[in-house]
Each structure stands twice: as structure tokens, then as C-alpha cells.
Amino acid sequence: MIKKCLKVVLFITLISFVGCQKDDDYETISVESGEELLGGSTTVFNASEEAFGFAASQLTFEERAAFGTGNSFFRQSWVSAPASTTARDGLGPFFNAVACASCHFKDGRGRPPSFDGETARGLLLRLSTDGFASDGSTLPDPIYGHQLQDNAILGQTVKGNFTITYQDITEYFADGTQVVLKKPVYNIATPGYGNLTSGIRISPRLANQIIGLGLLEALEEQTLLNLADPNDMDGDGISGRPNYVHDIAKNKTVMGRFGWKANQPNVKQQVAAAFSGDMGITSVLFPNENCPPGMDCDAIPNGGSPEITDSNLDKVALYASTLAVPVQRDFKNQNVLKGKKTFNAIGCANCHIPKLQTGNTHPIVALRNQTIRPYTDLLLHDMGNDLADNAPDFLASGTEWRTPALWGIGLLNTVNKSTFLMHDGRARSIEEAILWHGGEAQVSKSNYKKLSLQNRKDLLQFMNTL
Template identity: 40%
Template sequence: MYIIPKSVTSAATGSCLLLIVSGCGNSAAPTLSSSESLPGGEASVSIQPFASFQLPAENLPQAQHPDFHAGKALAHQPWVRAPTITTARDGLGPLYNARTCLFCHINGGRSQMPESPDRELIGPFVRISIPGKDKIQGVVPEPVYGDQLHTQSVALSHQLRQVSQLKKVSLKAEEVKPEAYIYIDWQHSTFTYPDQTQVNLRWPKPRITKLAYGELNADTMFSLRNSPPIHGTGLLELIPQTAIDKLADPQDSNGDGISGRVNHVWDFEQARTVPGRFGLKANRANNLRIVTAAAFTGDVGITNPLFPQQPCTEAQTRCLKTANGNGEEGVEIPDNLLSLVTDFLRNLGVPKRSNWNSEPVLAGRELFYQSGCQQCHHPDYTTAESCQLPHLSKQKIWPYTDLLLHDMGPDLADGRPDYQASGSEWRTPPLWGVGLREAVNGSNNLLHDGRARTVEEAILWHGGEAKQVRRHFVNLKADQRQLLIEFVKSL
């Protein structure tokens, strides 16, 4: 049971909070709109009784459902080592992080971070690079290991390493070795609110073991990444770039301390620099085909028309010589199958909100706006018109993101630049569906490296441009903080 603070008046009237965040300079919540119950517009879908982020958009034409489910099956398909008689799904690796696309995005949601220091990191992964800039790749890959550590390989002895009677098995000299095994050592600290309430915070310290190809470059930069949820990405792709550009304020010309920036990245289809939109640092172009193709080659080791090279560096000669699963097109997943998976991704629906206008949620909505959270988590857009995706066109959507880069301060910095994103900048993640993450797959891993187990912890990690907003949250009363959290979880 929640008690609505007397300082909160009806959210439906758009009226203000009194005295709880004095001097913050942020406006009251706008008048409540019934469209907020449908974050994906007409593409919003009920995920009851089975919680999943893998359902087709509610308004996806029936004629397109067979292709949607074919793409979904491909995204779930476990790839196998080449050569095999199953030519439609061979070509795994030789180095990879997962056998399937949705192994990392479990049930369409986030991947799960290992809680035990003895459990290998599988699903989440570590990006690496060395100092420098590259117009095409965005980073300068580590000379031997590339730009991502692959903890899996097609070596049989590696595959059998967890079998109890074979735990002492060693990789044979002629086999392709995984680049490394990675474990997480969790570090802990305690945060104390002004009212003396305490919260345990944690952050991950990756432990990289058994480097198979020699030592890493002494200047190597590391970034632990937790895979994000994938629902609603087709709608995000249709947000007009002009709408995002209007939110950018790289010089903080209005003096509010928020200076969102657009990243500029390489478009591997158009062969030119374009605004970035996808990826944790907005380091992928606004093109889900590129996002899908890059994941296939980088995470699963499946070559495709956009990225036809195996995930092996020139120093990994045995990897380069390993048999591949190339078909008639000279790649392991041809253009038509890549398109099926891409369109599956585009047509994923967004969960409807179930308690969007309850009194506690409406009170939390007021606090969300009064604290200034909407300055980065921009609430709504109208998608552009699309001949290819008419059902996703002209939709009023509520993703709560500006899709811009923001400096989040030293505590969240990975120190690894990517294109124009600095080592402390991250793209604002969408909030839609955030309260359903545990029901969808049991994951409680928020932020780029999965350190936050709750919405509250995620807020407390905010720094840099968000430090003033965090300060407002910290200084709320305990019941007000809970109301704000309930609103975020309702999204």
C-alpha cells in the first residue's frame, strides 16, 4: 500500500509538486495521455500470461506472420561447426560468444551476469581496443585479439570441458582455442541516504584467464557489456533523426548541465559516416540490418553479406584455416535469411502497460518529471512514415530515451572511446519494459555492465550530467523514492 504525499497533486491536471525538489528548475509532468498505456502505439502487445519480449507487433499484418516466425526460428537456431550435412546452419565460429542470437538476449531481454566468481562469463562479453581512432571501425582493435574477446570455440576439447570426467582435458595443439575465459569478481560498497537508509551497491571486475594467443597489448582498454533487450527496435529505427537532433545540446547552451550528443559512425551499407543510434554507445548506424549482421559475425562467428570475414585476426592462423560454412553466396548466412532475422527484430512488439494510471504510478510520474529524469529519458516520439513498414509508421510511442550520448561520470566510465563517444559517455537506454525484466527471463542486470540489480541501484550509479537529477532523487523521502521507482517499473 502506498500513501500519496500531500505535496503531490493530480497528475492528470499537470499540476506541480510542492517543496520536494525546490530550485531544480524542472517543470511538472505534462497532462496524462491515454496513449501512454500503449508505449509502442498500435504495435503494443500484451505479454500476458507468458512474459516475453519476442512477440510480434499487435498490428503486424497476418500475411507477414510466417516470415516473422521464420526469422524468430533463425534467431533461436543453434549453429554448428562446419562442415556438416546440415548446411543451412553450419559455420559456427571458429571463435564465438554464443551459438544463437537469442542466447545473449534471453527471451528477447537482457543477458544474465554470473553471480558466482567461479561461473564463466557467457552471454555478456568484453570489448577491447587500443588507443587511437579508426573512421571505419570506430576503435583500433587489439592487434592479436581484435575488438572483442571470444570465450568460446569449436574445439571439441573446449566443448567437453564441463563434463565432470573430462574436467582435466586440455586443448589439443591442432584445435582453435578460445581467446580467453572470463570471470566476474563483484566489488561492493554501501550507499547511505540522508535519512540513513542504506543500499548495497556492486560493480564488476572482470578476471581474464587463459589467454590463448599471448599477452594483450599493454595499452588495451576493456569494456564489459551486458546484452540489452531487443523489443521495439523497429519503432526506434523509425524515429526521425531531426527529432533526436532537436534534443541534442552538445555545448549545454541552456545551462541545465545536460549536453546530449549525437555519435557519428560508419554505415557499412552506404559506406559513409552517419548519425549513430543503436549500441550501448550509439556506435551503430540507424540500420537494424547492420546491427543484426554485426552480431552474427562478432558474437556467433557467422559471416554474412555485410561482414564476410571470419572473426579471426591475422595473428590467429589456425582460426583462419578452419573450415567454414560458406554457401553459394560465399557467406554462411545468405542475404534472404539475414533479412528474415532483421525483420523479426524490426517487428517485435512493445509490452502494454498494465497499471499506468494507478495512483502510486501517477504520483511517481510527477516525481519523475520534477526530478528531471525526462531530460535524458525523453518520453515520446511519433515515428516517420515508412513504405516498407506501414504498420510501424506514424505511431505515437513512449520509449523514454533521447538516444543521445551523455557523460555519466567516472563511476560508470569504461575508459574506451568508440567513434565520437568518449570513455565516459553512454547512450540513454529506453525504459519501456524495464519493470518486466525479471518476469521475462529472471535477469536483474541493468546498466551497460549489468551491475545494477534494481531500478534504485541504477539511479544511484548515475553521475556526470545526471548528478543533479540523482541528487534530487537521493533527497526525496523514502516513500517518494519508491513512488518514482514504481513509475519507472510501470513503463
Template identity: 40%
Template sequence: MFIQAIISRIVIIIISCTLLLIGCRKPQEINDRIENYDERLSGGQQTTFNETYDDAFPVLSASKVTTHNLGDAVFGATFVTSPAPINPGLGPVFNNVSCGSCHINNGVGKPPVNGTEQGQSFLFKLSMPGYDAHGGSVHVPNYGVQLQSRAVFGVQPEGKVSITYSNIQGEFTDGVKYNLQKPTYTITNPYMPLPAGVLMSPRLPMAVIGLGLLDALTDNWMLEHQDLNDANNDGITGKVNYVWNERTQTKTIGRFGWKATIPTIEQQVALAFNEDMGITSPLFPVESTYGQFQYDKLNDDSEINDSILSTVTFYIKSLAVTARRNVNDATVQQGKSIFKQLNCSGCHLMTARTGVNMGYTEVSNQLIFPFTDLLLHDMGSELSDNRPEFDALGSEWRTPPLWGIGLSQKINGNTHYLHDGRARSLEEAILWHGGEALQNKTAYTKLTKEDRNALIKFLQSL
């Protein structure tokens, strides 16, 4: 008994010393030797081995699990027209009735199937040319900054969108041909005349896993990878988007969304409530229709309170990343070397270490494999939406994280990639890369079929 007590005390002292040392140590950057780590652990200690985007962080205190579950319930909850005893606040115009209806199984959305059917998990951002006082998008009169394609009963949806596709043919160096489908979008049935010169940008809802870990990457980490003038001559620049932060009321670094226009998860959640569902919150207390023809004029804002907003925010902050599969498969490993050789990893950074965070230790100092630098890159004219947002030009898009991408078909039953889901396969997504990624795409087309397959197999292992 006595000896055991002494031993346990010694152990406690040793642990405490270790903690102290870790506490003092600066977060190590990419000196981390990847081969010393288990590559399957895409999200560090917050990796799930279940093939689902629904799991909470495996390491999470009991009280935080409770908060996560409360947020989960709200994320799945259907909102209805006010006043109502349960989940009021929907509309008057909206894109969907719950968070989970767009982020089905917490995964990606899908564009309308036959081009005319209205997608329920797909939306369009709108704006007039130029910048508002903060450098953001200029509201379209009577429309705002998003086309809400649905409405509560008795209110007009702002409009629908029709999509037509044209074929683009290409050829690999080995003679194999490929087809890409290029979308063209037209707003139909506008509820009010649209002013000339409206800019529109289609957006596919993104998977919501691992965002707490991306949030835990430091601003400095992003700035260190920024390479505005391509000083290292690799053809890749990388640019931080400075965006408006509603909480601080200043411009801070953006890291979420297809163009990195969102600085924090809280802002993303509150903005989605506001624009996608027509629900006001303490962070966005003004209806998306304010000043418009169909404004509800109800004195019921905010329609959700701080605790609802913060539980959903925490839910998103604590969704685990799926583990990689087949990491030791020879083809997968071959694909991984090709990924590096083609310098796909120049933007889709394979490793990163989160900052030390004593306020949220669950994400503190984790070696993760996000496959993103969270920076903006010129992706060429074919992918350009010609609609600037803060420092992001029309052709500039944020490198999307690739973790979990190999499971998207299992999670969502379909495969659609890029900001508007035009790529129907991982290969098509690669083939759409242009601008400063054109060199990488060209290199891909010069690969043998076997090497191309290996690269795809590697991506499928993520």
C-alpha cells in the first residue's frame, strides 16, 4: 500500500514535470518528422476510426460531450415559422430548414441533378460590383448577398437557378480522353427585377468535420506559409484573406468557407443561421430581408439566443476527423509520393501542428494532416466566379482540406467536388485546377494511367 502510494506520487510528479515542459515548449512546426507518426491519425488525438462524419472528438470532457450533444440536436433541428413553441424563426426567405438538411450526414451538399430540379443543398451568393465599407460584398437591392430560393408559405422565394452544362474535352498524354462538364447558371423567376451587373457565385455546402482543429492553427502558421511574391519560386503564392470579424468589429484573418471569408466558426454558424435559414442571432440580429420588400417586420430578433448559437458552434468545433485507411497499401504509398512529386502538397499541406491552447486543450498542440494551407490561390479563369470577396479575387479560392475526402461517397452517396460540385470525381477535380495549379494539373495529365490511378487511390485513402 505504502509503496504504491509513493510510486503513484512519483508518477504524478513525473507527469507534472512533463506537462510543465510541454507547456513551455513552443509549438513545433514542420520539424515534425511525419514518419514517426501514425499517418492514419488525420486529426491527431481527435481522429475517429468510425467511417462517419458524425463522431465527436474522442477526447472530450464529459461536460463538453453534453454541450456537443445539445449542439448536435440543434444542428439537426427543423426550424419553423414564428411564432411557434418549438424552433421558431425560419424565414421569411431561406435556403433550408435545418443545418443538417444542407450538410447531410455532416458532409458535402450536391448540385441539382438534372440542371433544373432545385437543389436543396446548394446556394448562390450575390453582390453588386465593388466593396462595402469593410471590403466585403455590396448588397444587391431587394436581394442582399444571397439568393434565398425558398420561402415560408405566402412569401415569394427570391428566385430559382437553372444550370446547364457544356462539355469540355481533354486528353491525357497517353491518349486517353476525358470529359468535364462546365456549368452555366441563370437566375429564373426572380421575385423582383434584378439590377444589371449582379455578380453570382454558386456554393456547395462543405463537410463540417475537423473545423475545431483548423481553428486551432495559429494565424502565424498561415502567415508563415503566405508567399505573396512567390519568393521560393515554386509557382505558388498563397495569400491570407483579411475579412470582417463581427465579434471584434475589426478585420482579422479569414480561414473558413470557399474563399476564406469567415474568421471564426461562431461567425460561420451565425451567418448560416441568418442567410441560409433566415434566423437571427445575437451575432447577426438583423433579418437577411431587412430593408427588402419581404422583411417580416416582427419584433422577435434575435430568434435564437447565445446559448443556442454557442452550443452549435461548439458542436462544429468538436467534430472528429476520420482516420485514413489503407495507408500501408503499396499503391496508396505510390500515390502519396506522386502527390508530393507533383507538388500538390505545395498548397494541400500534408502536416500542420495546432497552437498550444490551454482554453481548449482538446485541440492543443496536435499534429494533424489537413491537406490545406487555408490560403487563397489563383485557380484560373475556368473556376473563377468573377466575384471578389475581401482580398479574394474572382479566380482565387481557399485550398480546401482534403481529410475525409475519400469517404465522401460513403457518407453522402454521391461525389461532387469543388465550390460548385461540377467535378463528378476526384480526377475531374484535379483536371479543373488552373492558374497557379495549372502546372500541377498538366503534370497529372502526363502521368501514366497506373500513376494516375495510384494518386486517386491515395486521395481515396484520406
């Protein structure tokens, strides 16, 4: 019902807006009360290069202590075993990074390699083959597993590396403006343990900023289901649907919320999966090393079983859950407010839902009953063939992706000195990201291309305040 009411309002607005190209048509637009508080009362008032690294307000003394410990485990490098640093040994034997912060620099986003031979900084390749396991997950490559680790500890052969080439795609605006997009093509070079499975599906994944994860976890499931319309019953072309995935701790199927295809159910499992896949660190949730068949992993020194204790894993998960969302800047500016109106009018808010309310049951009390503005519905949407990885993930199809939250998008360049967007970083700007939209978002993209230059500038100015 919430989604359908919102769509009616947006549809009516769209009728009166799209095609209106005069830049002086706007009336004075009022500011919504509290709209700058993207993270509710947990919002942090900081727009510096450290903007993503602050704890949510109102944490208890014990939670702040755990936040500090989790921050330490997140930022400091892990080393191979045996080592005198027993709490942080056990790296590998195969890995993509030596620390969480290697990919999430300053708790922000990764980026693709700038040139062949440069180590990927937060971009990795997921691997899958035909069929599904008993828990509903896709089957891995029988040799290389679910992820290509491009580093190895001393004495072990690296699984492989990858290169990227780009194809140019030109988009044309109604006013004659042209934008050249870069479509990446991936090639795995020199696999270290034999050929990959014929027909292997390769899905690139870029590390995302990790602010506000606990607030998204605190949303009630019914709130998200109210936004879903899997059969497009209202006929608007938007058919968001939830993914349902395996919760390891509960050993049951639950709604997915995290990851580019909503393939993880909660922050702790997301964090544990990253420790396992990205760094080769075992945990109570992922106790097995990522070794090719025939290799005796037991003969390789490890950092214990598991290599990160459940207590320390909980602290890292709390850290990731309570990183505060920065405040919206310049939110009273009339051009920003005009851009917000355009954002709604062309249909962006059909999936990037501006405002949601968290529930009252999350174990971290500070995250309960918060009015937040994440600009997401956490649902899967068909984004068209140009963005397809053709790799299913639980219920997600090869063309479906979870709507990413937009809060923090305007600070990426400040924090990370780059703006690489979409699941693989192919978009070098917000405008390029809009132009990559297809499928269910094709109408919004087409509407954007019809806007006047000033209306486009206003919309981008608005998004850069988030």
C-alpha cells in the first residue's frame, strides 16, 4: 500500500513535469522537517574526508568500547600464521586483501584498477556455475570456488589475476549532449590451478561504503514487503521483489538485505563472508579455508579454528552496523530542492525510496524507531541486459540487482578521491550511473535524457548533497 500510494503521487507529478523544459517554471519549494537527518538521530554532522568513520550517536558505553575494538580489527592488516600477533594471524592461504580497510578505504568504496597490472582496490570477481546447492546458493567453480582470490601467502601459487578492457557506448540527450560510457569486459589470466569450468559465470563486485548498515538491518521485514510488487500489479513497470537467502546461524531461509544482489541476511554474516572470501579468515559461520581440490590445507599453518573468534567477529559486525550516516548538506538551497523534485518526478524515487522507519526490535537500541532517508527499498529489480552479469544468486536473476542506498553518495569524492558507481565501478559519475540504468529503470533514464541542462544540473546537485 505504501508503495502504491507513493507511485500515484509520483505519477501525477510526472504528468505535470516531464516535457516541461523551462528552467524558471519552479515555484519556491519548502524544506521538509528533518530531511537533512539522513540517519535519523544517529546522523553525524561531518562532511570531511573522515565523514564515513564516526560512530552513531546514543550508543551505550559498552557498545562504544566494542565499536573501538571492531574498528581496530577492521583497519589493521592480518598476517599469515604463525605470528606473534596471534589475534590477527591466519591470512589466506588465498586472499584479495589483507584488511577490511584495504577495500573499504576510510569506510568508503573501492575502485577498479586504473591500468593493467595494478592491484585491484576493492574490486573482485565472484564465480558460479549452473545449478544450486541445497541451501539455495549457486554452485561454485569446482576448483576456484565462489571467488577469485588474486593473492596468496608465501609458498602458494596465486589462483589467478584478471584484466579489464572497455567498450565505448554513446548516449544521446534530447538537447544533443553526448556522453560516452565505458562497458567493462573481464578476462581471467593465467589461472594457477587449471582451467576454469566451461561456461563459468563471472560477476564483478565493487566494495561499497558501509555507513548505515545497522539502520537498514533495523527495518522491519513487512516495511520492505509493503514496497514489493513482484508481479507489477499496478502496471507501472516496477516489480521489485525480495531475495530469500540462507541464514547460517539460524539454518533457515530469510529475507536478504546486504550485498549487490541482497544475498546476505544480516550484517554479521556479510562481515563473516568478507573475512572468508576476501582474506581467507575462518569464523564460526565460515569455518573452511578456500583451497582448491587436492590441496592439503591442514598442512598450511593457520591462525586457529576459527581464526577470528566469535566475540571479535561480533565487534566488527557492531562496528559495521553503527557507522553513522553523514548529514545532508546544503539542503535548503532552492536548486537542490528543485533537483529533489525532479528526482521524484522522473521516477527515481520508485525504487530509491526516500524515507523509511526502522522498527523497535533491533538489539542496538540507538537504531530503533528512527526516521531514515536511505533512498533504497533493498529489493531486487531487473536492470536490463547492459548491466547483467548473467549470474543468479539465490532468487536473484542474472539481470537483477538490489537497489543501493544513496546516502553518502555526494561525499565519495571527498572521502575516496574518486566516484566509481554501480556494482563494478563502470560509472565514473552519478550521471553515468543514471545512464547505465535499464530494465525497470528505463523510463526514468529516458525521462532524465529529456530534461533541460539546468534541470539535469539541479538533479545532480541534489544527489551530491546526500
